[in-house]
Amino acid sequence: MFNEGTGMSTIVTFISGFVGGLAALLMPCIFPMLPLTVGFFTKRHHNRRQGIRDALLYGLAIILIYVGLGMAITIVFGASALNNLATNGVFNLGFFLLLVVFAASFLGAFELTLPSKWINKAEENTGKKGFGGILMMAAVLALVSFSCTGPIIGTLLVQAAGSGQRLGPVIGMLGFSIALALPFVLFALFPSWLQSLPKSGGWMETIKTSLGFLELGLSLKFLSNVDLAYHWHWFDREVFLVLWIMISGCFGLYLLGKLHLEDHLTKGIGVPRLFSGILVGAFSLYMIPGLWGAPLKSIAAFLPPQDTQDFDLYTQSFKMTPQSGYGLVRAGAAGTKHKDLFHAPLGLSAFFDYEEGMAYAMSVNKPVLIDFTGHACVNCRKMEAAIWPDPKVLPLIRDEYVLIQLYVDDKTAVGSSTIGEINSKLQAEKFNSNSQPDYVLLDNKGKLLTQPVGAIYNAAVYAAYLQSGLNKFKKL
Known part of the structure; x- marks a missing residue:
């Protein structure tokens, strides 16, 4: 009834892949090939119907190649390993460096290419008749366009694998391949549409460079994950925001034609690029209040937690609200274990050890809200920033x-294990789950009051979930 997180995550993964495919389509490596490829299929046969059939098979071949890549990633790593990747320090640090390399490539520092013998080998087989030859043509497209699509595909696979979804890479590649294949099929069905396509030109380089700025900004999220999991405190919220402000500021100046990269000289900018520059510049200015603690709810899911910020007027405002007003966070009892490692959002009192929290709940005769969370959990941060402060939710x-x-990805050692491993094992064995966020309502004896839920991005629905558990507890 209440849970909506898993389905939404799957939809978001597919949409991200689809948008990535559209972006790849507009890159200099693919866009000029669109009319040439469509023309080849429509002219190779005297029968137009056969040409359309081959174009449809070509689109299907593109989908099979990229979905096959996603399936291979899933098979190689396995479902459980994919879930662990999101919290693995080496994974996050490695992909931070990888995305920086991708960003540098898009920004023009160098070009990523595959070995030429791979491309030559694929081209040798394109002359085959039937679906095999068409499949090899699609493979040639994938190989030749790698310098443009590689960074996009890599980013999508990283995001999908890190989401912990069993078929995340497959779903992401399905969205990507459908977006990439669809224009080839549509233009084969309606060749006259080709006349309305814009001519190749500098606008494609603008898109490529823009993706470079976006990749650079995204890479910081992975570095932040490592910093939080190991409590280095090198990359707190204000540091993250300063870097994002600088990146988006440079991005905005580039779009407005005020920042020129090597070989990207701009004589003038069109209206679409002007509007894009204004939006990116506005986004950069939007983030500035965050340096003083503004919650920035629209992007809070990607930022380090509010409690990592040294100067935070937002959380202080909750603590200073009069007792009769909304926003009061009473100085209730809080846990002593791990209190130096973790801090609850909004100044709330919380326990960070299961046994200690349950013992306190028994002593005060209150129900328990367990929040299985993670440093790298994007949806957890979004819930804490956008849903928990709501006046219908916070008082509950x-x-x-x-x-x-309970943090499932914390790397602090406890004996031969870590805090994250202990909490992850508890979640799996006691509640048969390994996703985050996972909200569990218990009575003070450890019995479920209602079924656990994941992320719920509707404050009224989430408040109703909390109230349903409370009502059941009062009837016990």
Whole structure:
């Protein structure tokens, strides 16, 4: 009834892949090939119907190649390993460096290419009759366009693998390949549409460079994940924001024609590029109040937690609100274990150890809200920034429940294990789940009050979920 997180994550993964495919289509390596490829299929046969059939098979071949890549990633790593990748320090650090390389490539520092013998080998087989030859033509497209599509595909696979979804890479590549294949099929069905295509030109380089700035900004999220999991405190919220402000500021200046990269000289900019520059510049200015603690709810999911910020007027405003007003965070009992490592959002009192929190709940006769969360959990940050502060939700968490936050990806050693491993094992064995966020409502004896849920991006629905558990507890 309440849970909507898993389905939304799958949809978001597909949409991200689809948008990535559209972006790849507009790159200099692919866009000029569109009319040539469509013309080849429509002119190779005297029968137009056969040409359309071959174009349809070509689109299907593109989908098979990229979905096959996603399937291979899933098979090689396995479902459980994919879920662990999102919290693995080496994975996050490695992909931070990889995305920086991709960004540098898009910004013009160098060009990524595959070995020429791979391309030559594929081209040798394009003359085959039937679907085999068409499949090899699609493979040639994938290989030749790698310098443009490689960074996009790599980013999508990283995001999909890190999401922890069993078929995340497959779903992401399905969206990507459909967006890439669809124009080839449509233009084969309606050749007259080709006349309305814009001519190749500098606008494609603008798109490529823009993706470079976006990749550079995205890479910082992976570095932040490592910093949070190991408690280095080198990359707190204000540092992250300063870097994003600088990147988006440079991006905006580039779009407005004020920042010129090597070989990217701009004589003038059109209206679409002007509007894009204004939007990116506005986004850069939007983030500036975040340096003083503004929640920035629209992007909070990608930022380090609010509690990592040294100067935070936003959280202080909750603590200073009069007792009768909304926003009060009472100085209730909080856990002593791991209190130097973790801090609950919004100044809430919380426990960070399951046994300690349950013992306190028993002593005060209150129900328990367990929040299985993670440093690298994007949806967790979004819930804490956009849903928990809501006046329908905050009083329930603050006054009616004992809050226990359990981080499943923390790398702090406890004996021969880590805090994250202990909490992850507890979640899997006791509640048969390994996704985050995972909200569990218990009575103070450890029995479920209602079924656990994931992310719910509707404050009224989430408040109703909390209230349903509270009502059941009061009837016990």
